[in-house]
Amino acid sequence: MSLTELTIADAASGLRARKFSAVELVRAHTDAIAALNPRLNAYITTTADGALKAAQQADEVLAKGEARSLTGIPLGIKDLFCTNGVRTTAASNILKNFVPPYESTVTANLLRDGAVFVGKTNLDEFAMGSANITSAFGPVENPWKRNGDDAALVPGGSSGGSAAAVAAGLAMGATGTDTGGSIRQPAAYCGIVGLKPTYGRCSRFGTIAYASSLDQAGPMARSVRDCAIMLQSMAGFDERDSTSVNCDVPDYSAAIGRSLKGLKVGIPAEYRAEGLSAEIETAWQQGIEWLRAAGCEIVDVSLPHTKYGLATYYIVAPAECSSNLARYDGLRFGERVPGETLDAMYEATRRAGFGPEVRRRIMMGTYVLSAGYYDAYYLKAQKVRTLIRRDFTEAFQKVDVLLTPTAPTPAFAQGEQSDDPVQMYLNDIFTVPASMAGMPAMSVPVGLGATGLPLGLQLIGRPFDEETLLATGSALEQAAGFTHRPAIRAEAAK
Amino acid sequence: MTYTIEGKTGAWEIVVGLEVHAQVISHSKLFSGASASYGGEPNTHVSLVDAGFPGMLPVLNQECVAQAIRTGLGLRARINLESRFDRKNYFYADLPTGYQISQFTHPIVGEGTVEIELSDGTVRHIGITRLHMEQDAGKSMHDQDPARSFIDLNRAGVALMEIVSEPDIRCPEEAGAYLRKLRQILRYLGTCDGNMEEGSMRADVNVSVRKAGEPFRTRCEIKNVNSIRYVMHAIEVEATRQIEVWEDGGEVDQETRLFDPARNETRSLRSKEDAHDYRYFPDPDLLPLVVDQAWVDELERGLPELPDDKRDRFVKEYGIPRYDASVLVAEQAIADYYEEVAKGRDARLAANWVTGDLFGALNRTGRAITDSPISAAALGGMLDLVSDKTINGKIAKEVFEDMLETGDSAAAIVERKGLKQVTDTGAIDAAVADVMARNADKVEEYRGGKDRLFGFFVGQVMKAMAGKANPAMVNEALKKVL
Numbered sequence: 001m002s003l004t005e006l007t008i009a010d011a012a013s014g015l016r017a018r019k020f021s022a023v024e025l026v027r028a029h030t031d032a033i034a035a036l037n038p039r040l041n042a043y044i045t046t047t048a049d050g051a052l053k054a055a056q057q058a059d060e061v062l063a064k065g066e067a068r069s070l071t072g073i074p075l076g077i078k079d080l081f082c083t084n085g086v087r088t089t090a091a092s093n094i095l096k097n098f099v100p101p102y103e104s105t106v107t108a109n110l111l112r113d114g115a116v117f118v119g120k121t122n123l124d125e126f127a128m129g130s131a132n133i134t135s136a137f138g139p140v141e142n143p144w145k146r147n148g149d150d151a152a153l154v155p156g157g158s159s160g161g162s163a164a165a166v167a168a169g170l171a172m173g174a175t176g177t178d179t180g181g182s183i184r185q186p187a188a189y190c191g192i193v194g195l196k197p198t199y200g201r202c203s204r205f206g207t208i209a210y211a212s213s214l215d216q217a218g219p220m221a222r223s224v225r226d227c228a229i230m231l232q233s234m235a236g237f238d239e240r241d242s243t244s245v246n247c248d249v250p251d252y253s254a255a256i257g258r259s260l261k262g263l264k265v266g267i268p269a270e271y272r273a274e275g276l277s278a279e280i281e282t283a284w285q286q287g288i289e290w291l292r293a294a295g296c297e298i299v300d301v302s303l304p305h306t307k308y309g310l311a312t313y314y315i316v317a318p319a320e321c322s323s324n325l326a327r328y329d330g331l332r333f334g335e336r337v338p339g340e341t342l343d344a345m346y347e348a349t350r351r352a353g354f355g356p357e358v359r360r361r362i363m364m365g366t367y368v369l370s371a372g373y374y375d376a377y378y379l380k381a382q383k384v385r386t387l388i389r390r391d392f393t394e395a396f397q398k399v400d401v402l403l404t405p406t407a408p409t410p411a412f413a414q415g416e417q418s419d420d421p422v423q424m425y426l427n428d429i430f431t432v433p434a435s436m437a438g439m440p441a442m443s444v445p446v447g448l449g450a451t452g453l454p455l456g457l458q459l460i461g462r463p464f465d466e467e468t469l470l471a472t473g474s475a476l477e478q479a480a481g482f483t484h485r486p487a488i489r490a491e492a493a494k
Numbered sequence: 495m496t497y498t499i500e501g502k503t504g505a506w507e508i509v510v511g512l513e514v515h516a517q518v519i520s521h522s523k524l525f526s527g528a529s530a531s532y533g534g535e536p537n538t539h540v541s542l543v544d545a546g547f548p549g550m551l552p553v554l555n556q557e558c559v560a561q562a563i564r565t566g567l568g569l570r571a572r573i574n575l576e577s578r579f580d581r582k583n584y585f586y587a588d589l590p591t592g593y594q595i596s597q598f599t600h601p602i603v604g605e606g607t608v609e610i611e612l613s614d615g616t617v618r619h620i621g622i623t624r625l626h627m628e629q630d631a632g633k634s635m636h637d638q639d640p641a642r643s644f645i646d647l648n649r650a651g652v653a654l655m656e657i658v659s660e661p662d663i664r665c666p667e668e669a670g671a672y673l674r675k676l677r678q679i680l681r682y683l684g685t686c687d688g689n690m691e692e693g694s695m696r697a698d699v700n701v702s703v704r705k706a707g708e709p710f711r712t713r714c715e716i717k718n719v720n721s722i723r724y725v726m727h728a729i730e731v732e733a734t735r736q737i738e739v740w741e742d743g744g745e746v747d748q749e750t751r752l753f754d755p756a757r758n759e760t761r762s763l764r765s766k767e768d769a770h771d772y773r774y775f776p777d778p779d780l781l782p783l784v785v786d787q788a789w790v791d792e793l794e795r796g797l798p799e800l801p802d803d804k805r806d807r808f809v810k811e812y813g814i815p816r817y818d819a820s821v822l823v824a825e826q827a828i829a830d831y832y833e834e835v836a837k838g839r840d841a842r843l844a845a846n847w848v849t850g851d852l853f854g855a856l857n858r859t860g861r862a863i864t865d866s867p868i869s870a871a872a873l874g875g876m877l878d879l880v881s882d883k884t885i886n887g888k889i890a891k892e893v894f895e896d897m898l899e900t901g902d903s904a905a906a907i908v909e910r911k912g913l914k915q916v917t918d919t920g921a922i923d924a925a926v927a928d929v930m931a932r933n934a935d936k937v938e939e940y941r942g943g944k945d946r947l948f949g950f951f952v953g954q955v956m957k958a959m960a961g962k963a964n965p966a967m968v969n970e971a972l973k974k975v976l
Contacts, residue, residue, distance in 0.1 A: 100549070320778055327591045374774075
């Protein structure tokens, strides 16, 4: 088996057993990136030289028998995480030459555990998008193809570069961030596993903010176990993030393969929404059967405020983004376009620096926070958000985990939907409610649809109970036996 | 007595409320670990958080919260156990994040009160509406380069307490008294140094005018006035302007104005129409601030004695007049100085010396009590010599001046100059006899009923004895012979 096809778990034991070196493992990935990235555009910045140096050090550590959980494992880092000395762009022109002199907590944790970063993955600009088509560095191509159709598909977004890189073998795993579905939806579109932890589980320090009350970092990998291994490293309290929660990080890998006997799985009626494709409906039904067969009790539940989720999200997230992105003013870092007056400089800088989708959300956010509209929009959205959260809390009194589709359709082609923002926003309809409630959620690939594209199912858990997600996810994974690989991938490139 | 301004149409009353921005004394800034100290080369006290770099997050400084609570307690105000930080969004070059973090809807301190005393002895209570915490912005420097402005972010993120008063102030004097009192309390508490020159305390002044008995009329806000004197001037100037507007049949617009002390006028800065829409909303990077009562109680137990309490105690404990007590508690250091001098001595005499000769000397030499040329112990030593009759009050003045100059102890000066008081009855009697003999005519007049001449005789005897005679004994001897 090619080194780019291995799981993180297998690669880690292979490295320890000296079956191959970290340099070999990393080189296999940097070579794959060199070969495929020009087409997929999954990476904005590649760091082959640094990665190979890090791999050499990893080999020394391995030789001493001091390996940590991720020693020598090549990972892609979403270009929203600030990385010390490595350009961090948020896929925006305004930061196209920004090199932070600091490291985000999540990436620092991964480095502490020995991970090797092979590059910064592409994303929707400032994580605003569901198809990775708003990046100032161009769209990412999904490595999957429809049966008998060569149209370039979107990888989902905003963590589209991470998802594509992991699916195509350009990284063994990657970090993502999820604000309204930005880990789960691209994971579903690219046939990989993506986990959005509970809000507060991973530090937001050093991660470029989109919507602070929703943003959460999480792992994306080719197996549930790999996500567990990565999350183990990424999670934990950080005093530099006031919303980080100080509670123990359990042994996530121990949850893999745990018996599901007696586990109550809720099926929320409201997720049978309009626009849900028949094949996803079928996959969902299949998932229910698999879990029933694994000993779960299936319970119908109701999350009555689900229908307001998306509308509420598109008030809260733009409101926060309009404020969070105010710091990109051309004064202290990033790009500056000169102007006659201070206001003219701001306007020119921000017009040149931000793409249309970012500008749209800043405008929406500015509008909903304006004095005359605050009560009607922002305040009301916050109230609805409370009701959405209450729905989940009540559901979790009856069940242990919820099973839903991740996205209403499989990946679509570049150019489809892109002229209608509202249509585009609907891709996040199933992922947004859990984000609004701060609940942990995961997408697991469970099969291929009629056109040969991967389909994902979403598990939503209680706050800080990522273990149940991992246990249930691994059961789905095992039942599905998802071993399909995309058309464009490192192995196939040779 | 109500303060009014006489206009063409009669008397106008003024209504004033103050918003005081007080910089918190703390090692680091409100949301970052950068130094909060004054001065320093531009942009040397700036963290990545203060500069609003991507991914940086605010972390609340617990010490600043403690300072705000202490201040609230000092203002006898309600402490809100749950408060919240909001973002106030606006663009300006010296505001790195594009928003200021401020407690807008849920401040940490609620209603309180400040007692002020006017020159005629009137005591008034000025209501405090709230005290909230917020971060300061940076400083724009427009005078360093002809074409460019420079930004110094040293102050960006420094903790401020905004103390908002009720519109209870009715004259410039009250505004001055309120600011002085506020500054005094803050300094006692050690929560703000109250240094208006360095900008660590500044006031926004809200002024309106009305006819007696009327509800409030439109107010104007005068921004960033940086001395107590200017605040008092600004109120008068602005009130006079508003009265003219009303009396000329115009309408006062609600707006923000600037006070120009050089031209003694206020000028419009921006009107309500182009006022900023700040777009407040709860800061999603910060959790609501929850403090527990036990901590508030602990902070309360740690508070120093506040000026009003100290003044009342001085009156009671030392038997000195309320006015003297007020003067002595103006600053903690003065009160401490006084208490050291008064301890175990004649407290009234001590008060007279401190508020009289010592203050005079400090004023003359431009020194603060903390670097007084005469220590409390030294002044006490001198008072001891007065009490045990080694020197009399007149000689004491001479000794005091010598102490100022030489820094010697009173005892040493008395020794060196031979100023020891004469209590020898023989010497006094001889001097008395001599004065009587030389002023036989005056003796005649006195005996004829001209009682005022007694002082003349005392003076003559003292003069004859170079001021060193015990005045009581001189009196006694004179009475005997006269």
